[in-house]
Amino acid sequence: MSTQETKIALITGGSRGLGKNAALKIAQQGHDVIFTYNSKKTEAEEVVREIEALGRKAMALQLDVGNSKSFEAFAKQVHSALKQTWSRDHFNFLVNNAGIGIHSPFAQTTEEQFDQLMNVHFKGVYFLTQKLLPIIADGGRIVNISTGLARFAIPGYSAYGAMKGAIEVLSRYMAKELGARGIAVNVVAPGAIHTDFTKDSFDSHPEMEKFISSQTALGRVGVADDIGGVIASLLSEDNRWINAQRIEVSGGMFL
Template sequence: MNRKIAIVTGASRGLGRNTALKLAAKGVDVILTYRSQQGEAAAVVAEIERLGGRAVALPLDVGVSAGFPAFAATVRAVLGSHWQREQFDYLVNNAGIGIHAGFSETSEAQFDQLVNIQFKGVFFLTQALLPLMANGGRIVNISTGLTRFALPGYAAYASMKGAVEVLTRYLAKELGSRGIAVNAVAPGAIETDFGGGVVRDNADINALLASQTALGRVGLPDDIGGVIASLLSDDNRWINAQRIEASGGMFL
């Protein structure tokens, strides 16, 4: 029986890395992307191979949509050379950046960067890869708890993620005829290097967010990767077009 194959963007570290490893532990092979951290991406590939899986790391800048056709062609070639397959099964649109700036101080350049990476990239990368996705496949788009609760400094970032959540529903509707389910996972505050590692490294902010979370702590990558891997499993095949928040109960 052929193993499932997932593409996870931005999987050299953080939530993407954890997702790739959780998928591998469930018997899913992974094509992971990285922008600049080739060494870290290679380490993820090695770890997946230690788990008995197969993985390939490919460079990709999700903020430059002009490169997506060439990336799709590379994916097609890799599927053939490494798996003797023409299609993959799962897509996790995870890659992104965080910019913290008040509404009045947000520059047009910052806004455009967020659009290109967080929304335009998700839209057109998914479009470019759809011809290679198997019918009955699944897509998970990464959103944020900040689309439900508002914290100053994230107006632009959260707006892009809100657009991704709307896109998720439209994709579910339009791809339903192919049996492709599309959902969004919205993490709360997580201890990673995202946004400069502020949640992980600033003890005061960490404690404040923990105090506003029902489970009494901020999240860890292990709290998110398993949610995504579970959504992609057959156990959750009937979940579609949903925003699933994984925040431990923040700001209830």
């Protein structure tokens, strides 16, 4: 594949968990990857090395997706990186993956917790995508990450699930409004997944894994490797006609 044909993906939160897995799967498909990390620079540098070992170019950029004031400068940084490393003005794929987890019953959720989740999971996705639009190539793809918790309700996730429900509605609007540019927008909604993102929940509730496994048609809790390939596949030409869809990747939870 020549430099001319190489496509470039930008993934938020690509230094670990689902984002890292998606970054590696996308690189395995022959694409180059720019990804963001919040604070774990050493982990990010290791992911860059793993992608380069696959024969692809990779770059890690620091970004706090909860700070919308930084997005304009970040978009300029991405554009500068595209010019310097790829001699290009545009990237092709945006995966809005970065997230935080807050488990709190509805009655006890504070306004601060709500705002934290809102800034990262909804406001961040909305305005980061908006700022990046001028440097997303026509005919590109956007994948937003939701959750099974937007379909089924488990106590303690009212704010998180509601933000992800908002992302699903937003994605349909984005698909409608960006369709004229040939940009497809889809949602991947993972079910319960073993990652460092969910480690505390699984550790503090030992019975949770057994319960989730019993409520999942395929009989187990998911792992990151169950998700990354789905995200990567939505960027392929084979799936170019999938648009404005919510694809739940949960092994069949709570059917």
